[in-house]
Amino acid sequence: MTTAEHAAELRRLHTAPELLQVVNVWDVVSATAVAALPGTRALATASHSIAATYGYPDGEQIPLDLMLDMVGRIARGVDVPVSADLEAGYGDAGETIRRAIGEGVAGANLEDQLKPLDEAVAAVRAAVAAADAEGVPFALNARTDAFVHGRGRPLEVNVADAIERGRAFLDAGATCVFVPGMFGDDVVAELVAGIGELRVSVIGLPGVPAPARLQELGVARVSYGPTTQRVALGALQDLATSLYDGGVLPEGIRPLN
Structure with missing residues (x-):
């Protein structure tokens, strides 16, 4: 598929009734390992992890x-649309x-x-205009840090701020509005009601509703940020600890590289 075709598919996945789950990757081998799974419809990179x-x-x-080189290698290394955290x-x-x-990137997060x-709106407009000039229906996941940088503010202030910013980003041409934070059903429902x-x-994240519930609440997409890399690194540390303690390699190791 061309980049434009991947972008059109990524936009379709954001607006389909089924929740889009994107598992975050950080290099080509992590991307190909996840892309090989039947449930993978798209991938997302994690800037923190890269x-x-x-x-x-x-x-x-x-x-x-360096960032663009890696996201490009990932995009060229798999056959599914890639959304880059930029x-x-x-x-x-x-x-x-x-x-x-x-x-070859089909979409991006822009915080x-x-x-x-x-x-913030000007940055979204600039991103959308750049994609339009390239003739690519880019899937822009415009991120608001109302919760990430709004720690210490009352919850209702963060919710209202996220909704105001989200609506403005959509009006500026964003495909979706990314609101990272650790919150439950009630806040997710408010955000969906206010943004769309x-x-x-x-x-x-721990405490955030499970995917099935997110789909019921009308959420378009869920991603996992740097947590996926942390899980992989934790498994590596655990294996190394076991080997240092006299253990042996486990049976059934999959040759994914």
Whole structure:
């Protein structure tokens, strides 16, 4: 499939009645391992995990060229649409999206970092315009950090802020609104009611409703951020500990690389 075809499919998956689950990956081998599963319809990269792979902290500390090189390798290494976590756009959301499309990326997360609303909306508009100029129906998952950077504020303030920003991002052309945070059914229902059914994306965390419930609540997408890499690294540490303690490699290791 072409990048435009992958992007159209990714947008369709966001608006389909069935919840879109995307398991986050960080390099080509993690991507191909997950893409091989029958349940995989699309993949998402995790910026935190890719930065950690190269030895950088999260938060646009990794050089953009390195980030784009990796997401491009991932996109070219699998046969499903790839949504890239491109943080806040690395200083130029439009140009970053344009370059990501050139790497074969079909969609992206773009976070607002709780910047003034007009600045955040301008970044979304720039990203959408860049994709339109490339002729790609890009699936932009516009992220609001109302909860991530709004810690300490009353819950109702964060909910109202997320809804206001989410509506503005959709009006600016975003496909979906990503509202990461640790909250339950009631907040998810408020966000869906305020932003729109099949327009809200959340992150799977302990305490967040299970996928089946998220689908019942009208959520479009759930992803898992850097947690997937942490699980893999935890398994590696556990294996190393077992070997150091005199253990042996377990039976049934799958040759996934």
